[in-house]
Amino acid sequence: MAKAKKQTNTVPDFTKYVRLFWIAFLGGILSIVLIFLLASWGVFGEMPDHTVLENPKTNLATEILSTDGKTLGKFYFNDNRTPVGYNELPPYLVNALMATEDARFKDHSGIDAKGTLRAILTLGSGGGASTISQQLAKQLFHGEGSKNIVERVLQKVKEWIIAIRLERQYTKEEIIAQYFNIYDFLNNADGIRSASSIYFDKEPKELDVKESAMLVGMFKNSSLFNPRRRPEMVSDRRNVVLAQMYKYGYINESLKDSLQKTDLDLKYTPQSHRDGIATYFRGYLDGFMKDWIKENPKPDGTKYDLYNDGLTIYTTIDSRMQKHAEDAVEQHMSRLQAEFFKQNSPERNPTAPFLDLNKDEVSSLLRRSMKQSERWRHLKYDLKKSDKEIEESFDKPAEMSVFAWKEGKPSEIDTIMKPMDSMRYYKSFLRTGMMSMDPQTGHVKAWVGGMNYRHFQYDMVKQGKRQIGSTFKPFVYTAAMDQLHLSPCDELPDTPFCIEANKYGNPEAWCPKNSGGEYGGTRSLKNALANSVNTITAQLIDKVGPQTVIDLVKKLGIDSEIPAVPSIALGTPDISVYEMVGAYSSFANQGVYTKPVMVTTIADKNGTILYQFKPETRDVLSAETAYVTVKLMEGVTQSGSGARLRGKGRDAYRADYRKVITGYPYELTNPIAGKTGTTQNQSDGWFMGMVPNLVTGVWVGGEDRAVHFPNITYGQGAAMALPIWGVYMKSCYADKNLDISTGAFEKPKNLSINVDCSQTDDDDNSNSSQPGQDMPDDLNF
Structure with a gap:
């Protein structure tokens, strides 16, 4: 019998498998470490060093600030970004961000290990793992991820490294502020400052809970969650953020439930170069800044970039007064234009307008x-x-x-x-220009160069120059009183008057006519200016000579060319609103000319002062002469063409006329000095108005002189321009946050000239038209 084969039990040898496992495991770890090292050394693409992390390159818009601290607008090409500090972010905004984007933000050092592990195990189905620091790294240094899987992994590695470096470089608060500042919220809303302003017309610190939640909800994908295009989707996303805030204890359930039922309540306020407040002023400022940049290079010799360097321009414009000015223009010009279309229809006028x-x-x-x-x-x-x-x-x-x-x-x-x-x-559209200025400081408070900058970009404050009509007459009276020591109460005959040929280079005799061709008796100078009597103005310029008047107005800051002929007395020169306001301000400032100021300070993005204005002033008139001129012009608003500011002559207005003259009756009772102006054929209407601490000039007319009202009723300065001034001043006085004077002009000590002409005025033989009748307040013939 054969011997049975011996069976043995053998144990499998796993040694080599264990060895392979540890080799693979350690190799994987080393590979990961190597990848991170190579990435940090820049092998897979440039990585930001310490200097770059400290000063990340972002384009910053230049911000234009009003004197009351409001943003008037910004200069930028692509990025409308103005950074804010962490202390300017409301707690609800920060809490909404952490609750939605990174609940463990305060506990990690740039990478959320728990979130990363969850994302790996669920293959991202349980949510992403990017921390706020990682998202900031992505926004600052490498943008959108690639579709290639290898590149995406490498970008994620770089993102992790940069996030850790950011955490070492900055505090948690600084990282949050940077993230809010860098994000593009669409519609030119770059960064939280622009976003809160554009979507809600607020500063970031003024945002409430639901507004904060909406903006944070846009971080998921602002292109998709665009509140202007997809409000319902954005509302749903906002409600998700509110739910997250409740989940993490930042708000209670009742507040969450009530806010989730509300609308977005957007107050969309676009910030473009052609929209918003003070657009014409910003157009002027653009040229001012470009000239300044040419003359003021950086310390290294390079030029500042107006659109990307984050400068801050502090202006003299008061946003409240600017708004009142723009509203006044809008109210009156819409009515005046409707009447112009009515009177200049093609049926009535084949060559309209x-x-x-x-x-x-x-x-x-x-x-x-x-x-x-x-x-x-x-x-x-x-x-x-x-x-x-x-x-x-x-x-x-x-x-x-x-x-x-x-x-x-x-x-x-x-x-x-x-x-x-x-x-x-x-x-066919009438145009307008308006400027308001503090005569003591020269600070320009409001600047309206037209009705709509998007469609009418030519600025009628400084660029445009038009005939000024009888608003030039106060310069003639001032020169006469200064040279001849006349009093407002002195009288001259109101009779036809001629200046013979060749006396002042005129080839022919100059014989101006009064409005309506009426004459008779004598008039005090105050009464004559109030009623814009041409013959008396002609007598005055004949007494002092045209060159004397020109020398005076040049000292008052008017640079426009003025011919030395007597007809300038009636306002034939073309002068800008800007020049006229500066000149008139000298009367309110006791004879001292102060050059208009629009910019007080320019600072760089770090707050370093680069420019501070220096006032430019000069003595032009004695305080006595300036005061006497003011008293002369007070007569215009007491009994002349500006009397409608007092509410006088109400019964003389036809009902249809009152519909056009915006804001009437104005019923202003405080001392006001002023002068209306109307040029030939009613082509230009002016009003210059002054109170002790504010001088404002208004012009209205067509682009071409052939565009005008067919009659004086609506075409005179008292109808075209004065209503804008009246509405503007009523709004300024109603605004209790403004300190606009209601008192009298300061009387100089030891006044030697009689300015009380009440007895003389009662005896004056006045043939002037009453406000509201179809007679001009003045015409330059």
Whole structure:
């Protein structure tokens, strides 16, 4: 019998598997460490060093601040970003961010290990693991992730490294502030400062719980959660944030439930170069800053970048007064324009909106305007089109948005129109310019260069110069009183008067006429100025000579060219609102001219002062002469063409006229000095008004002198310009936060000139028209 084979029990040898496991495990660890080391050394792409982390490169908008601390606007190309500090963020905003984006933010050092492990095990289905620090790293240094899996892993590694470095470099509070400042909330809302302003018209510290929740909800994807395009989706996302805030104990359940039922309550306030407050002033400021930058390089010799360097410009504009000024312009111009369209309809006027021109003259005017247009410049010089091609393009209908008044507000109409027809259309709109200034400091408080900057960009405060009519007359009276020591109570005959030919270079005799051709008796100078009597103004300039008056106005800051002819007495020169306000301010400032100031300080992004203005002043008149001139102009608002400011003459107004004259009756009772002005054919209407601490000038007229009202009723300065001043001042006085004077102008000590002409005025033989009648307050013939 064969011997059975011996069986043995063998134990498997796992040694090599264990060895392979540890080799793989340690190799994996070493590989990960190596990857992190290589990434930190910049092998997979440049990594920020200590210096870059300390000063990360972000484009910062230049901010324009009002004197009352409000943001008027910003200069920027792509990034409308103005950083804020952590202490300017409300607690609800910070809590909403941590509850939604990184609940353990205060406990980790840049990487949330627990969240990362969860994300790996669930393959991301349980939520991402990016901390606030990682998201900041992504925003600052490498942007959106790649679709390539390898690149995405490497980017995530770099993100982790940068996040850890950021945690070492900055405090938790600084990281949160940077994250809020860097994020793009869309609609030019770069950073939390712009976002809170654009979506809610607030500063970040003023945001409430639900507003904070909405903005934090946008961090998920602002392109998707856009409150202007998808409000319902954004509302749902906001409610998720509110739920997270409740989950982590930042708000109670009742508050969460009540807020989740509310609307977004957006107050969309766009911040573009052509929208918002003080647009014309910002247009001026853009040129001012570019000139300043040319003359003031950085310490290293390079130039400041107005749009990216985060400068801060402190201006003299008061945002409240600016708003009152813009509202006054809007209220009156919408009414005045409606009346202008009514009186200048094509049915009534075949050459509308032009008067006094035939069809050939209108065609010639439009062709000149065509060649001066931006459209012509673009087609000729940018696109190299021939003149014939350009001219033909002006007669081809095109889609466009045009300006229109709608329910008293500026608006746009989408239409199809020939560019040539649009030019005629735009010329039919009356334009305006307004500036308000503190005469003692020279600080410009309000600046309105037109009705709508988006459609009418030519600034009628400083760029535009127009004939000033009888607002020039106070300069003539001042020169006469200064040179001849006349009193407002001195009298001159109100009779026809001529200055003979060649006396002042005139080739012919100059014989101005009074409005309405009425004369008779004598008038005090105060009465004559109040009623804008041309013959007496002519007598005064004859006594002192045109050059004396020109020398005076040059000292008062008027740089415009003025010919040395006697007709300047009635306001033939073209002068800007800016110059006129500066000149009139000298009367309110006891004869001292103070150059208008718009910018007080410029600082860099770190707050270092780069520029501070130095006042420019000069003595022009004695305090006595300036005061006497003021008393003369008080007569204009007491019994002359400005008397409607007092509420006088109410019964003389027709009902339809009162509908146009905005704000009447004004019923202002405090001392006011002023002067109206109306030029030939009612082409220009002016009003210059003063109280002791505020001087304001207003002009209204068409772009072309052929665009005007057909009669004096609506075309005089007291109807076109004065109402804007009246509404503006009523609003300023109603605003108890403003300190606008209601007192008398300061009387100089030892006044030797008699300014009380009450007895003389009672005896004056006045033929002037009463306010509201169809007679001009003044005309320069």
